[in-house]
Amino acid sequence: MIRKLPRLEPDTAFFWTSGADGRLRIQRCADCGTWQHPPLPRCAECHGEAVGPEPVSGKGRIASYTVNHEAWLPGLAVPYILAMVELAEQAQLYVFTTLVATEAEARTGLPVRVSFERHEDIWLPLFRPETP
Amino acid sequence: MTSLPEKLVCVTGAAQSEVARPSPRSALQLTADACLAAIAEAGLDVSEIDGIATYPGKSSEGGGIAPVSPSEAAAMLGLNPRWILASSEGFSHMAPIFNAVTAIACGLARHVVVFRTVAQASARRQARASTLMVGGGDRVDGNNAWTVPFGALSPVNTFALYAQAYCDRYRATAEQLGALAVSSRAHAARNPAAIYRDPITLDDYLAARTISSPLRLYDCDVHVDGATALVLSHRDASRDLRRPPIHLEAMGMAVGGLWTGQHEGDFTSLPGAARAGEMLWSRTDLTPGQIDCAQIYDGFSIFVWLWLEALRLVEPGEACRFTEGGHRIGLTGELPLNTGGDPLSAGRLHGYGHIHEACIQLWGLGGDRQVAGARTAIVSNGGYGYGAMLLRRE
Ligand SMILES: [Zn+2]
Numbered sequence: 001m002i003r004k005l006p007r008l009e010p011d012t013a014f015f016w017t018s019g020a021d022g023r024l025r026i027q028r029c030a031d032c033g034t035w036q037h038p039p040l041p042r043c044a045e046c047h048g049e050a051v052g053p054e055p056v057s058g059k060g061r062i063a064s065y066t067v068n069h070e071a072w073l074p075g076l077a078v079p080y081i082l083a084m085v086e087l088a089e090q091a092q093l094y095v096f097t098t099l100v101a102t103e104a105e106a107r108t109g110l111p112v113r114v115s116f117e118r119h120e121d122i123w124l125p126l127f128r129p130e131t132p
Numbered sequence: 133m134t135s136l137p138e139k140l141v142c143v144t145g146a147a148q149s150e151v152a153r154p155s156p157r158s159a160l161q162l163t164a165d166a167c168l169a170a171i172a173e174a175g176l177d178v179s180e181i182d183g184i185a186t187y188p189g190k191s192s193e194g195g196g197i198a199p200v201s202p203s204e205a206a207a208m209l210g211l212n213p214r215w216i217l218a219s220s221e222g223f224s225h226m227a228p229i230f231n232a233v234t235a236i237a238c239g240l241a242r243h244v245v246v247f248r249t250v251a252q253a254s255a256r257r258q259a260r261a262s263t264l265m266v267g268g269g270d271r272v273d274g275n276n277a278w279t280v281p282f283g284a285l286s287p288v289n290t291f292a293l294y295a296q297a298y299c300d301r302y303r304a305t306a307e308q309l310g311a312l313a314v315s316s317r318a319h320a321a322r323n324p325a326a327i328y329r330d331p332i333t334l335d336d337y338l339a340a341r342t343i344s345s346p347l348r349l350y351d352c353d354v355h356v357d358g359a360t361a362l363v364l365s366h367r368d369a370s371r372d373l374r375r376p377p378i379h380l381e382a383m384g385m386a387v388g389g390l391w392t393g394q395h396e397g398d399f400t401s402l403p404g405a406a407r408a409g410e411m412l413w414s415r416t417d418l419t420p421g422q423i424d425c426a427q428i429y430d431g432f433s434i435f436v437w438l439w440l441e442a443l444r445l446v447e448p449g450e451a452c453r454f455t456e457g458g459h460r461i462g463l464t465g466e467l468p469l470n471t472g473g474d475p476l477s478a479g480r481l482h483g484y485g486h487i488h489e490a491c492i493q494l495w496g497l498g499g500d501r502q503v504a505g506a507r508t509a510i511v512s513n514g515g516y517g518y519g520a521m522l523l524r525r526e
Binding site: 003004005006007009012038063064065066067068069070072073076080082083084092094096097098107108122124126 | 343397
């Protein structure tokens with residue numbers, strides 16, 4: 001699959017490089033404990049500036065998904081599954097991702113776990129079905 | 133409620149350029165075609181226009197989504213506007229309309245022309261990728277960085293998530309979703325300006341390829357070249373014009389989570405659209421049961437269900453059953469919906485086709501697709517920012 005990689009920028013680089021040690025990190029507010037993604041310079045809940053990356057369990061559930069069948073660019077291998085993962089840490093804390101699973105496995109509510117795919121200096125957080 | 137700014141404003145003209153895929157005419161020519169036609173439709177002289185506004189203005193990004201600035205259009209029309217606006221952000225593509233309302237109500241302008249021009253068919257012919265969200269450069273940044281690296285190259289991927297979550301939660305079927313495309317095409321067949329006018333059946337819908345499940349080919353809008361223009365006038369300057377004034381009974385607006393990449397809700401509704409709907413109904417004595425036709429944004433078919441529920445035209449989870457079979461949303465149904473067929477069939481004019489169609493219906497100019505006795509119309513717009521208007525003929 002053709003990957004267009006994200007540019008590493010000061011506020012968001014931690015997310016894209018987090019997988020270097022195998023752990024997913026999400027921004028959290030030290031004052032009120034709220035997680036937020038994508039990261040912001042302040043906590044949108046309490047407006048504090050004590051926000052920073054913190055490791056998460058890497059577990060979540062599929063809030064919704066779609067199987068993309070359209071080869072938008074020449075050479076793009078289809079189909080593939082895109083999904084919105086609701087992380088276990090907080091209700092409606094979503095990470096958009098590629099779901100590495102068969103079409104038959106994909107369903108809303110599916111328990112999933114992060115798995116990283118390295119491309120150059122980026123560790124893309126993909127998700128796979130959680131194996132019991 | 134008479135102090136609300138929209139009560140001081142009427143739509144006095146509405147028109148479209150040719151809508152084609154692609155058009156041989158430039159974006160600026162199409163803009164002039166639509167603006168001049170709308171001004172003529174209002175029975176005004178171009179010299180009487182003292183304000184001009186558009187969404188989003190001109191962008192170098194390409195893709196034909198933002199090809200004309202209001203300054204260019206003003207210069208071409210020979211206007212000397214007192215008020216001008218390019219609204220690249222805001223409450224959906226309707227933002228320049230809402231801003232024009234406040235400008236007129238405040239006395240900054242008396243007759244404002246609002247246009248929306250797209251040249252996406254031409255751009256796409258040059259390079260298919262130009263209408264994708266990949267951007268230039270080796271890497272992607274901004275909001276797209278959160279989706280493109282995972283393979284979401286088109287907005288359809290994001291909104292397919294809503295369709296899947298909605299269908300799973302409410303057990304909605306492909307046949308129910310397909311009824312929207314079939315109904316839209318049936319209306320387009322009666323609209324001489326529509327792009328695709330051959331009727332389709334539910335079988336055609338189901339047999340068409342899947343783009344991003346559960347959305348199929350006919351769930352997606354059609355890239356076109358075209359321009360729409362409206363003339364908004366102060367109520368006091370709306371009498372004795374060519375068409376009966378269409379009152380802007382109420383407006384509702386909100387920005388939503390997707391705009392910033394932060395998602396809200398559980399993907400089975402549009403919370404921002406519901407806020408816009410709440411605002412709209414708080415500004416009128418009319419109720420959802422008094423609407424004669426609905427022109428609901430359908431950049432992707434799923435938006436129709438989400439907007440119908442957000443505007444309280446149906447109960448949450450009921451839109452899929454309401455639109456099933458298409459009977460209740462047909463031209464003689466309970467709530468005639470998207471009566472011009474746009475944009476699943478008539479072309480993606482970014483919601484302005486819907487506003488134009490609402491005016492056509494309220495003026496009784498719908499020809500074969502006219503809803504008998506239409507006096508009120510609701511129009512909605514947007515999937516990131518949200519705008520809605522209630523239009524009423526005297
Ligand atoms: Zn906080």
